[in-house]
Amino acid sequence: MYVLHGTIRKRIETMRIRLKIDWKALTQLPGSKDLSSKKILILDSALRIISEKGLHQLSIAELSRESGISKPLILYHYPTLDSIIEELFFFSGKMARYFIEKNLNREASFETKVMQMIKSLFEWTLYNKEVSEFFILMFHSGTKNPQMQKILKEILQTAHDLWERIFLESMRYKSLEELRIHINGLQSMITGSLIIMISTNRTQDANDLLTEIRLNAEALLGVELPVFELN
Structure with missing residues (x-):
């Protein structure tokens, strides 16, 4: 995970991140990315875990239980937890633009x-x-x-x-x-x-x-x- 220190690390790890993303709308925005149905399921499941349990509870095992996707298949799409978090925040930035322009x-x-x-x-x-x-x-x-x-x-x-x-x-x-x-x-x-x-x-x-x-x-x-x- 990201190298952070002290209270900043503790605050981030225990955060409950509640963000509803319209994946279909986002993937159609300029500069966005195409997402397979499996990737969307993985990202949606990650959001639910972070929202309900906190970022510190996000793991490949927990993600597999939540999404019903095997751990090897999750790692095929996203080799690390960091890559999942980065994808989530990439799309949250795109969602912000979508919201504002609308x-x-x-x-x-x-x-x-x-x-x-x-x-x-x-x-x-x-x-x-x-x-x-x-x-x-x-x-x-x-x-x-x-x-x-x-x-x-x-x-x-x-x-x-x-x-x-x-x-x-x-x-x-x-x-x-x-x-x-x-x-x-x-x-x-x-x-x-x-x-x-x-x-x-x-x-x-x-x-x-x-x-x-x-x-x-x-x-x-x-x-x-x-x-x-x-x-």
Whole structure:
């Protein structure tokens, strides 16, 4: 398993990760992967084990009992437990993009799309608190696992790409430098708030944090943003 230390390792190992994945929708997304029915069954079973018993209870033997697939066949598809975990989080990143894009109205105004994006990021984090916390812990632990580093980088890039599309479609920017400053500033503010919300267990204050982000975003972008509340 990943080389982690102290409280970070203990926290990750005992996490209950609850994430419902629409595998069919995910495999059709750009940059995704094709999955056989056996792989989907293995991954779904792994999610159930992690959700009900914690990451520390995930083993090939337990996975075989849960899925009904023999241990040799599981190892044929996924040679290590790490490879299963990496696959799960690869798809959780794809699911985040699917969720966010589904909630973006391409016909809406720039101001509305900005708030739709912010709201979707908050809601995804709240709906998948354990997954979000896992990524935050992995980020702060400075994981050396190349695949996990790649997944973390892809998740950050996904959010950046969506912001860039919203900003470019607005036709508001004559300078790419100004556009980048606004995107990076907005992304940093939101990421910081989400990290605070999860790491300090302030999920009950999510709407207050959303309001704070809206006000800061208005100051950064020089626009008035609509008031949204989390569902």
